[in-house]
Amino acid sequence: MIRSLPALALVSALALAACGANGSAAGDSADTTPATTTKSGKPFTSAEMGKFEEPWALAFLPDGRILVTEKKGVLKLVRLGGDTVDVAGVPKVDYGGQGGLGDVAVHPDFANNGYIYLSFAEAGDGDTRGAAVARGKLVLEGTPRIEGLQVIWRQEPKVSGQGHYGHRIAFGPDGMMYVSSGERQKFDPAQDLTANLGKIVRLSDTGMIPSDNPFYDQGRVKAQVWAYGIRNPLGIDFDSEGRLWEMEMGPKGGDELNLIKAGTNYGYPKVSNGDHYDGKDIPDHAPGDGFEPPKVFWNPSISPSSLLIYKGDLFPDWKGDAFIGALSGEALIRVDLNGETATKADQWPMEARIRAVEQGPDGAIWLLEDGENGRLLKLTPAY
Template identity: 55%
Template sequence: MKSASLALAGLVVALTAGCSADSASSGALGPVTAADDEGWPFAVEEVDRFDEPWAMAFLPDGDLLLTERAGTLHLRDAATGERVEVVGTPEVVDAGQGGLGDVLPGPTYAEDGLVYLSWAEAGDGGVGAAVGRARLETGSEPALSDLRVIWRQTPKTDGEGHFSHRLAFSPDGEHLYVSSGDRQLKDPAQDTTNTLGSIVRLTLDGEPAPGNPMADAGGATAEIWSWGHRNPLGLEFAPDGTLWSSEMGPEGGDELNLVEAGANYGWPEASDGSDYGGGEIPDHAEGDGYAAPVRSWTPSISPGSLLIYSGEMFPDWEGDAFLGALSGEALVRVDLEEQRAADTEVYDLGERVRAVEQGPDGAIWLLEDEGAGRLLRLTPAG
């Protein structure tokens, strides 16, 4: 198995003082400081805290939608920082890795107020991911109205892991992409009669998109864009229109993938990591028929999210990938050049980073996992 230290070549920044016990107990918000911040490429400001956050997305007016796993959806005012709970969210299975997941304003949000959400739901056969669409009613009492499920992960299974259910819209606003984890079952990721271990491409109504690689097969197969995935928890389009995914491997073998139509990414037949308990898995190799990752990590960093930067605030980072690392407790930047990984930098936050998002002004926003739960805003240093 391949091995690479988490202390990757590049800048390693420690942001330790901002997560001290005294700071957490006081509830004080503001700049995050450390004993030696010389050379930091960004300043870090703590702007809010949450109990068990999972995802966030900015609305066109700059307000922020933010999910918590237990089922709460927050709407945070851009001007005042005040937040209110949005009522009308779906009933979720809040267990293991399940709960309320991703949220995104739809491509036509400015005209119709439609937002898309993902969550874990119970049903025949066990539990599975679902995606729904609703109208966001703003005002003094924000609410979701006319919520309906437009897609379900198939089949539902036992267990509480690997739902994935990240959402992304194509740059032209015509298609919805959903990442669907293997539910810790491995083999279904190589079976294209189900949607486990795949990335699906849908219309905005949740139907299989015309032109999908196996559209003529019908059923779940017609939804599939790519397969052989394990637990893709990041899904994002780059400024050049390419689709990228960050994916948790087994014991090592975390991946950053360029997602292409009809490609098989190998799980569980190929991985740059090892199975739990020491079982060997063949590495990705040229000619094996599987799409190899652009970048992989062993030991694991546990990428829980992905941003491909396109803002103006950090011009040198345009087109670069930013991964929120959970077990790695860091923000990881991968310099992408011509769809290949160049330099990598690891910014050690000392907390699990659950989500990474780009603000309307180009600032980078981080959301820490439950326990710390800080909402952080990164702007250029100096």
């Protein structure tokens, strides 16, 4: 999926269930009122545009074709109303648990350079693995293929387990590449600035470290870090003012939407509005605790999978709002964004786990269902 401002945009893991909040956030208080569910019918119609095996992400090419990743390591090139073919040259993935082929993003200047980006779970020594991001040129003449694929970023260190990779990719208005890096179910690395687990990292489009990163002069891994104290960040996107938002699958009772600021600590696992799955308490966000609280959090669980800040014109009333795919919640969720504030708005039941949400070139909203035979859906206004 590509995540960027319109000027830059060309536009399956079985996730652990995450829950909502057990307390009030400090500072910028989170909205805890129940989200509205449309009872008289959804304000959009849904059209099936294809089916895939464990799809994880999608991105649009300038000519309207779509790239769709499948978790087992297949990249599909989809021509609507035409053929769907496999793209050759995809990296070998470590498939299992939440791991496999993840996000796909198109370079903001794809029309001139042809670069795409893939995130995936990569095997390490012994029983270890970690997320990686690779880039290569997508060649569409003849057999579609990726040439010159090169890994430009890796989670460090690689660890055991098959969960919480995060690995969403977004290009910012500054031309930089932002990658969400989960804490791999290891808790403490989210606070450890010598590791890049549990972080949002900021890199150039070639994987170099920008000199204006907040910890640039403090070691190679730490220099990558843009924000930290993050659990399993499964959605990142920029709003029209260039603010970076992050959708995070929290612990039991702690799914949250964060406004990401450079050098900021979001608290996990020291604080959270949720608790550990074994029942152990995590202190709630509190005034003066030194951690940035979420803008919105959820109780009960929604298990967020993805995030889109809508910038199209097809749904004019929703321009600038956040859209979230929900796994255990089996819903599409809308959050009203107004500057740096967020308010829950709508929660539409979709009768399926939603793995990805994306905006199409014409302003339609596109969804990918999770799991086997996951449908690609196009949402357009119902009236």
